Amino acid sequence: xxxxxxxxxxxxxxxxxxxxxxxxxxxxxxxxxxxxxxxxxxxxxxxxxxxxxxxxxxxxxxxxxxxxxxxxxxxxxxxxxxxxxxxxxxxxxxxxxxxxxxxxxxxxxxxxxxxxxxxxxxxxxxxxxxxxxxxxxxxxxxxxxxxxxxxxxxxxxxxxxxxxxxxxxxxxxxxxxxxxxxxxxx
Amino acid sequence: xxxxxxxxxxxxxxxxxxxxxxxxxxxxxxxxxxxxxxxxxxxxxxxxxxxxxxxxxxxxxxxxxxxxxxxxxxxxxxxxxxxxxxxxxxxxxxxxxxxxxxxxxxxxxxxxxxxxxxxxxxxxxxxxxxxxxxxxxxxxxxxxxxxxxxxxxxxxxxxxxxxxxxxxxxxxxxxxxxxxxxxxxxxxxxxxxxxxxxxxxxxxxxxxxxxxxxxxxxxxxxxxxxx
Numbered sequence: 001x002x003x004x005x006x007x008x009x010x011x012x013x014x015x016x017x018x019x020x021x022x023x024x025x026x027x028x029x030x031x032x033x034x035x036x037x038x039x040x041x042x043x044x045x046x047x048x049x050x051x052x053x054x055x056x057x058x059x060x061x062x063x064x065x066x067x068x069x070x071x072x073x074x075x076x077x078x079x080x081x082x083x084x085x086x087x088x089x090x091x092x093x094x095x096x097x098x099x100x101x102x103x104x105x106x107x108x109x110x111x112x113x114x115x116x117x118x119x120x121x122x123x124x125x126x127x128x129x130x131x132x133x134x135x136x137x138x139x140x141x142x143x144x145x146x147x148x149x150x151x152x153x154x155x156x157x158x159x160x161x162x163x164x165x166x167x168x169x170x171x172x173x174x175x176x177x178x179x180x181x182x183x184x185x186x
Numbered sequence: 187x188x189x190x191x192x193x194x195x196x197x198x199x200x201x202x203x204x205x206x207x208x209x210x211x212x213x214x215x216x217x218x219x220x221x222x223x224x225x226x227x228x229x230x231x232x233x234x235x236x237x238x239x240x241x242x243x244x245x246x247x248x249x250x251x252x253x254x255x256x257x258x259x260x261x262x263x264x265x266x267x268x269x270x271x272x273x274x275x276x277x278x279x280x281x282x283x284x285x286x287x288x289x290x291x292x293x294x295x296x297x298x299x300x301x302x303x304x305x306x307x308x309x310x311x312x313x314x315x316x317x318x319x320x321x322x323x324x325x326x327x328x329x330x331x332x333x334x335x336x337x338x339x340x341x342x343x344x345x346x347x348x349x350x351x352x353x354x355x356x357x358x359x360x361x362x363x364x365x366x367x368x369x370x371x372x373x374x375x376x377x378x379x380x381x382x383x384x385x386x387x388x389x390x391x392x393x394x395x396x397x398x399x400x401x402x403x404x405x406x407x408x409x410x411x412x413x
Contacts, residue, residue, distance in 0.1 A: 002253070005253050006253045006255055006256050009251065009252055009253055009256060009260060010256050010259060010260065010263075013260050013263050013264065014263055017263050017264070017266070017267040020267060020271075021267060021270050021271070021274075024270075024271055024274050024275075025274060027278075028274040028275065028277065028278040031277075031278035031279070032274075032277045032278050032281075035277070035278070035281040039281070114364065115222065115342075115360070115363040115364065116342070116343075116358070116360035116363060116364075117360065
């Protein structure tokens, strides 16, 4: 008798909880999906300022979007790639020119870096260095001196690992994109 | 268990007398983790209060139906349901805030303040009192989160709720937005709270002693030594 009461109580509570949550989840999941999409969209048009529309390109290992202007002419790519920083995963979106040789702008989507030090990778002046940066053959990180060559980025004092992670993520992502795009065109 | 506590006292005790953070040292994990800024503290406090009040109301209403052997399991399922509701609603409607608080919203399930109140209060009291108690404890928690978040935000990033309050010449104390800053601030605040309480108790004791002495002296005057 007592055992039955225990079982019934727990079952009823569990069933009710499951029922309520499944209803709520039906309501919430399209909204959550829309939020995620809006966020990606916002980031794409941030790293490709002239962009008006985009389409996803299937490249294994990288999230890649081809971005078009108002005349549906291609103006370049938006690439999402991630890698390890100092405190955890860093996810970056970079706007890249059509020939894959120039970075237009970057936007950090996710990070777990030290507040006040590593988080400087999301702030100026570090991010401004990526506007119109030559990324071919690769981006170089330099320390202590202002950059001289068009493919150089100055590191952040106290957050070298985070700054290096950003540069590495973009270089690695670009390498994958270059390989697959050149294969695709042949 | 009959208690003669007024309803307002039922609410107010949570704000200071049994404040979950300063007096009971409960719920410190989310407290230390999310109080990088005042707004995070408020959001966390409101989310916890919502869960606490809803769970208290439901659990105190059905307290006589739950067999004691499975009460903890039932409480946790009920709390987890409300936490998931908060989490889904925040993800759908306030994506930025939800991103900022990250895993700490789902972790409200394991917040000892909430389970503690169900076990200590809601499972033994009427729904009305349980809700008042939950609001009191919830706001007590919210106040602690807000105070800690404000101090850390002011000293660590010179702003409060996004408004700059300190001049540029003030170099932000980065340690304040790191985990160490949370421990330092909480330690100092708890020290102040304890000092205040010790002082209050001492004064109460002194007045009691004086009353006692006066009573004794009065008796001595009234009743000279009998012989």
